[in-house]
Amino acid sequence: MDTSKSDFDVLIVGAGISGIGMAAHLEEHCRGKSYAILERRENLGGTWDLFRYPGVRSDSDMHTLGFIFEPWKHEKSIADGSAILEYLNRIVDERGIRENIRFGMRVETADFDSKRARWIVSVVTPEGERKRLTANWLYLGSGYYDYDEPYDPGFELGEFAGDVVHPQFWPEDLSYEGKNVVVIGSGATAVTIVPSMAKRAAKVTMLQRTPTWMFSRPARDGMANFLRKVLPEETAYKITRWKNVVMQDIGFKRAQSKPEKVKEFLTKKMQGHLGDKYDATAFTPPYDPWDQRLCLVPDADLFEAIKDGKAEVVTGRIARFGKDSVALEDGREIPADIIVTATGLKLAIAGKIAVSVDGTPVDFAQRFYYKGCMFSNLPNLAVVFGYLNASWTLRADLNAAYVCDVLNMMDEKGADIAVPALTEAEAAALEEDDIFDFSSGYIQRSKAIMPKNAVGFPWRLNQDYRVDRKQMKSDPIDDGILHFKALPHAPADEAAPARSGSTQSTI
Incomplete structure (x- = not known):
């Protein structure tokens, strides 16, 4: 310009x-x-x-x-x-x-x-x-x-010798092939990172203090893609957009009016995806759905990574960081070469x-x-x-x-x-x-x-x-x-040109 x-x-x-x-x-x-x-x-x-x-x-x-x-x-x-x-x-x-x-x-x-x-x-x-x-x-x-600054929970990393990264400042050259990764957090960022890193890492552990309500849906909208084939692009988009607005609204309001029903629905969906790998401790939050934002799991990718043994979800509080592990208050230790602090914004x-x-x-x-x-x-x-x-x-x-x-x-x-x-x-x-x-x-x-x-x-x-x-x-x-x-008169000084704009050269 x-x-x-x-x-x-x-x-x-x-x-x-x-x-x-x-x-x-x-x-x-x-x-x-x-x-x-x-x-x-x-x-x-x-x-x-x-x-x-x-x-x-x-x-x-x-x-x-x-x-x-x-x-x-x-x-x-x-x-x-x-x-x-x-x-x-x-x-x-x-x-x-x-x-x-x-x-x-x-x-x-x-x-x-x-x-x-x-x-x-x-x-x-x-x-x-x-x-x-x-x-x-x-x-x-x-x-x-x-x-400039993500939320800092104040972790004392102690003697941990591996890489520590925050999703907001991801290094381009981070290598995690065949390594043990611990992702601290249970929000949308963690739910996204875990299945992606699990494709190349040895094991990815999502370490959460509190579980999050999750729901899965296909990454592709079948109705949207069908409508695009039979209707003009803009018409198909308007219909799909309004359909999704209405569905989002209905889901949110149902969670408010009938939280127990929504809990039951979400739990059954997660049980269906995970089968015998379902752990109620890891997937039952202490709050109602939509008291916090629901986490989307497209194409059930997180659940598939867990079923394949490439990822796991662990619930607990951190006691300390060892040289190559994270120790929990209950005595468990999680091997870690890389720690990802997905602790929020x-x-x-x-x-x-x-x-x-x-x-x-x-x-x-x-x-x-x-x-x-x-x-x-x-x-x-x-x-x-x-x-x-x-x-x-x-x-x-x-x-x-x-x-x-x-x-x-x-x-x-x-x-x-x-x-x-x-x-x-x-x-x-x-x-x-x-x-x-x-x-x-x-x-x-x-x-x-x-x-x-x-x-x-x-x-x-x-x-x-x-x-x-x-x-x-x-x-x-x-x-x-x-x-x-309205101003009583048009600005006369060059620091305040008329509303239609000026071309004074200061930048």
Whole structure:
């Protein structure tokens, strides 16, 4: 892109699913708007470029993890990371988005100048050079976790002499052929890594403190692949997408209303896959299904690895690490040449960007979500935090479409600022709700930094896509809460160009 341009209508942070989705919506619904995507890495893809561990794949179907505007065309709906990157690269090339991405740009600060209706955004290049960009709107597609630091459970590795790796920073040259591998953790990452590494390792042990509810489904969606043969691609995709949305929703709500029935169903499925290798201790969590996210086991690959004797699941607490083993509190020792610490992520708000308004720092923990997209009394800023009980992209699509509607409404009104207004008295009267009713460790550890959530719409981050979709379509943009404001006159100084954009050369 033209790197001399420094002022935009919209700045998007992150070239992963959320950022690319926003850019695609702008291209289609706000064609006159100038934008740039700031990506700290050298490649697009976000999570799908960062994670390089064996077997990396989606943990939900690509008909809902894919965008609403771009059909998923691969035969496998539970997709490998490389296929997801191919999908994203095709979108940015076919839609002319790539030329608007600036790679190697880490956003440090963002300050909204309310007198000029401009976000002043400071970025750092890989060479350590600091530069500045300005924009009327800031869209944070920076994900939900810390790219620099995973969760550290504080293991004392003692005399362990083998390799220790975290999935977030997987070394390209790690050799595990014929070795004993211990994967510590029981979440989606561990469930993915274990069967993949088991193909080459001598033995892979998934060491868990607490079991996780798992369910298996084919990696290929038979109905989707049939519909693609008999219907136009877009029609087949829409039907499959909605079918999967409904099935996800039904499954989640049934787990809430009839947890014992769902437990019984999941247990019978695992027993059927594992046969005499089924161990109730290893596969019976102490919580109800969907109190934490269910782990997907595509094509029963983890269960097949266990049946083949290439993998095992051990439940216990670590006492110490020996030179070539992990010792448990109950006296058992697990041979280990390699330890993989699949112990979870560390959440981060707003991509760890220091956000402020007129120089005053923004504490997101003191702001209410507005329509799961904006925040109380914070102008011209939107963010994406996907669903915990469904695919991330469902919310990314909703939020991108909503922001485009807001931008178009601002143009109609001649407004420079759009802010969800909430007085102190109104905030005090709101009944607060648990923002995430999930017991997962990474959720519980991060509640103190999360924004506030009210019981009722619009001041909440909801976890029901079908309700959100209906509400976002029916609720007017100009709802009396979102306040629109025009500046008294156009900015005259070069640090604050007019809303249509400028070509001042600062980056």
